[in-house]
Amino acid sequence: MSRLDWLSGYLTRLAEKGAAPRLEPVQTLGPRVRRVTLLPADWGTAAEVAAALGWRWAGVWGDPLADACVVRACLQAREGFVVLETETALEDASLASHTRYYHGANRLERHLRDLIGVRFRGHPQDHRWTRHQAWGEDEHPLRTDFPVAGRAPKRAPADTGYPFVRIQGGAVYEIPVGPIHAGIIEPGHFRFQAVGEEILRLEERLGYLHKGIEKIAVGREPADLARLAGRVSGDTTVGHAWAACQAMERAAHGTVPPRALHLRALLAERERIANHLGDIGAICNDVGFSFPHMQCSHLREQWQRRNREVFGHRLLMDTVTPGGVARDLPADAMTTLRGDHRALREALAPVFDVVEDHPSLDDRLLSAGILNPTDARMLGCTGFVGKASGQDLDLRRDHPYPPYDRLDVEVPALDQGDIAARVQIRMREVYISLDLMDRLLDTLPAGEVSAALPEPPAGADGLGLVEGWRGDILCYVRFGADGRIARYFPRDPSWFQWPALERLIHGNIVPDFPVCNKSVNGSYSGHDL
Amino acid sequence: MLRILRQIARTGTLTEAPPATDDAALEAAGIELRRALEARFRGSLAIRQVDAGSCNGCELEIHALANPYYDLERFGVHFVASPRHADVLLVTGPVSRHMETALRRAWRATPAPKRVIAAGDCACTGGIFGESYASCGAVENVIPVDLRIPGCPPAPLELLRGLLALAGREA
Numbered sequence A: 001m002s003r004l005d006w007l008s009g010y011l012t013r014l015a016e017k018g019a020a021p022r023l024e025p026v027q028t029l030g031p032r033v034r035r036v037t038l039l040p041a042d043w044g045t046a047a048e049v050a051a052a053l054g055w056r057w058a059g060v061w062g063d064p065l066a067d068a069c070v071v072r073a074c075l076q077a078r079e080g081f082v083v084l085e086t087e088t089a090l091e092d093a094s095l096a097s098h099t100r101y102y103h104g105a106n107r108l109e110r111h112l113r114d115l116i117g118v119r120f121r122g123h124p125q126d127h128r129w130t131r132h133q134a135w136g137e138d139e140h141p142l143r144t145d146f147p148v149a150g151r152a153p154k155r156a157p158a159d160t161g162y163p164f165v166r167i168q169g170g171a172v173y174e175i176p177v178g179p180i181h182a183g184i185i186e187p188g189h190f191r192f193q194a195v196g197e198e199i200l201r202l203e204e205r206l207g208y209l210h211k212g213i214e215k216i217a218v219g220r221e222p223a224d225l226a227r228l229a230g231r232v233s234g235d236t237t238v239g240h241a242w243a244a245c246q247a248m249e250r251a252a253h254g255t256v257p258p259r260a261l262h263l264r265a266l267l268a269e270r271e272r273i274a275n276h277l278g279d280i281g282a283i284c285n286d287v288g289f290s291f292p293h294m295q296c297s298h299l300r301e302q303w304q305r306r307n308r309e310v311f312g313h314r315l316l317m318d319t320v321t322p323g324g325v326a327r328d329l330p331a332d333a334m335t336t337l338r339g340d341h342r343a344l345r346e347a348l349a350p351v352f353d354v355v356e357d358h359p360s361l362d363d364r365l366l367s368a369g370i371l372n373p374t375d376a377r378m379l380g381c382t383g384f385v386g387k388a389s390g391q392d393l394d395l396r397r398d399h400p401y402p403p404y405d406r407l408d409v410e411v412p413a414l415d416q417g418d419i420a421a422r423v424q425i426r427m428r429e430v431y432i433s434l435d436l437m438d439r440l441l442d443t444l445p446a447g448e449v450s451a452a453l454p455e456p457p458a459g460a461d462g463l464g465l466v467e468g469w470r471g472d473i474l475c476y477v478r479f480g481a482d483g484r485i486a487r488y489f490p491r492d493p494s495w496f497q498w499p500a501l502e503r504l505i506h507g508n509i510v511p512d513f514p515v516c517n518k519s520v521n522g523s524y525s526g527h528d529l
Numbered sequence B: 001m002l003r004i005l006r007q008i009a010r011t012g013t014l015t016e017a018p019p020a021t022d023d024a025a026l027e028a029a030g031i032e033l034r035r036a037l038e039a040r041f042r043g044s045l046a047i048r049q050v051d052a053g054s055c056n057g058c059e060l061e062i063h064a065l066a067n068p069y070y071d072l073e074r075f076g077v078h079f080v081a082s083p084r085h086a087d088v089l090l091v092t093g094p095v096s097r098h099m100e101t102a103l104r105r106a107w108r109a110t111p112a113p114k115r116v117i118a119a120g121d122c123a124c125t126g127g128i129f130g131e132s133y134a135s136c137g138a139v140e141n142v143i144p145v146d147l148r149i150p151g152c153p154p155a156p157l158e159l160l161r162g163l164l165a166l167a168g169r170e171a
Helices: A005-016 A040-052 A105-116 A222-229 A234-252 A258-286 A290-311 A333-357 A359-365 A373-379 A383-387 A419-442 A494-504 A510-520 A524-528 B002-011 B024-041 B057-064 B100-109 B121-125 B156-167
Strands: A033-037 A056-064 A068-076 A081-089 A094-096 A119-121 A172-177 A189-195 A198-205 A461-467 A472-479 A485-491 B045-051 B077-079 B088-092 B115-119 B147-149
Touching: A005 A040, A040 A056, A040 A068, A040 A081, A040 A094, A056 A105, A056 A472, A056 A485, A068 A105, A081 A094, A081 A461, A105 A119, A105 A494, A189 A510, A198 A494, A198 A510, A222 A234, A222 A485, A234 A258, A234 A461, A234 A472, A234 A485, A234 A524, A234 B057, A258 A290, A258 A333, A258 A419, A258 A510, A290 A333, A290 B057, A333 A359, A333 A419, A333 B002, A359 A419, A359 A510, A373 A494, A383 A419, A383 A494, A419 A510, A494 A510, A494 A524, B045 B057, B045 B100, B045 B156, B057 B088, B057 B156, B088 B100, B088 B121, B115 B121, B115 B156, B121 B147, B147 B156
Parallel strands: A033 A081, A094 A119, B045 B077, B045 B088, B088 B115, B115 B147
Antiparallel strands: A056 A068, A068 A081, A172 A189, A189 A198, A461 A472, A472 A485
8 A cells, every 4th residue: 555545545535525625745844744735614524534534633723924824733644644724814714613523622723713813613612712811802912913012011810701611509519729729830720510529520721821932933043942942841841842843944954963863862751751750759749658759759850960960951951952952962971871771770660669569559549530542532642641541642653753763662551541550651651761762872873963954945834743751742833034933833732631631530539639630740831832 | 668678778868968158149138138037937938839920840940849859848948838828939930911910919918028039030031931912021020029049940959049048047
């Protein structure tokens, strides 16, 4: 079967439904990414057919021009990616909503509506999402005529009047939590409806951290965009910076030296391990078992200190740059890092033994916070949340970008979907990353660690697809004139994991919410943009 | 089980000695604040951390203050859940406009005398996000700030130095 067959099947089915898709002949967005242009009227059909084929929905974003808006959605098939593209007018623009076929589309469509003003017909929750009170309903910050400084420099009042769903009934009570939570956590609002201790319904209200990342990205130089991308979600600084650089490099047809690609992967795996260590400990701590937390947090601290020593930053910020990485490994780093990998394996074995076997952890984590595989699939969950709920997806294995195309990436998968399964996946991923890092060091090519990014023509665009520690990161970049950024859209996996939390919390008790939340650990900042 | 006990014994105590303050300006501020805080806070400092728009990098490093290497609580500094229990607000991030009112309310809910620390480059100056339709920029644009701890993010040791300077408790 030729590699194009998967796509021709999709196009044929679209045509049978009366749509007129146009396939772009060359792959300009990236390898295995095909662009299909549609009429606005065919927008809904394109998702319906993709859903029937079992494809995954990976995001939607708008690209506002002076008097029109290009809307793009990304679909993921086993064989590759399709970027649907359609152009609508800006005023009174509307497209058919994809949410009925893909529940994960819900908030991204509303985000697009709030920021650009394209409406989605047939959306089940057609109210604001990212917009609170900082700008008006008829204003759309991402449009080109909206000033970056905004139009209302007055104080922004607290958000009121958001249409939360209420449950009626004598015994039902409501618990509002946030935006400021009782801990060192990012802000967001949770509205629980409960009977006794049992949660009947949880509704999230996010957007508190919206700081205009997509708007302030416009006009930046590539190196400046990489720095901004590294702050979309501080815990995923490598993942987002890599995705943005990959998108820019694809748009500009830049090449990255093989040594730099290996070092990027090394950085990404280090980031994965640091976050897994921190969260595995914190999950145990959230059920009152602080011992693994102390063990994991000291190992994480050692890991971060090594980050500082070898790569220049405790969280690895600004290490990935357009065209390569910021610095080469110091001369003695190979031995140091290999020693660290060995030492971490040894130190973790007895700690993970306790996490796996301790009855008091089993009691709290087994069968708690179950995300069933159907919901995980409908929402498009990836990463450890998806992998624990039957979604056997990982870009490093399924659509490998260099250097993973030369590595055999093992992907753990379970289908119990409870907190214990998510912890299991993460413990396994720590060991897998350690092995990957050893192989990356064994095969580290010699040579440069950075190459200049060629200046792309105006209008050149690219799609970055990187497996971050939370799951797949999608990133779209379009260049304008003078090699500056005209559009930047990063889609963190948290967009699909936050709604998963609303589902997996059903029937759990209120006191278990912190541990359920921690076991998913969506990024507020990465989602609010 | 025996394996982990052996490992714990082998690892020993990790907690490090409190940092010496070498920065003269910080020391001067510390001495000045010590007089005020010793009188008003009785040697125990309660902090309410508020993320007003951060990328969560600062939060990771504030969390690290609790790990066995830094063990912040031994200095009498502890994080509290309510601003009503707090002496200090430790604020991170540029203040997003969606958090502007929440931050102001948290500040008003904190009983006087109170201090505000702006932690991280974004809190100090607006950082990479600056001021825009969605961001008020620096914390001082919204509430008064007493101490700034720069860094992106500030390392735990830098946070510790800032806190110790504020509490006037450096060893």
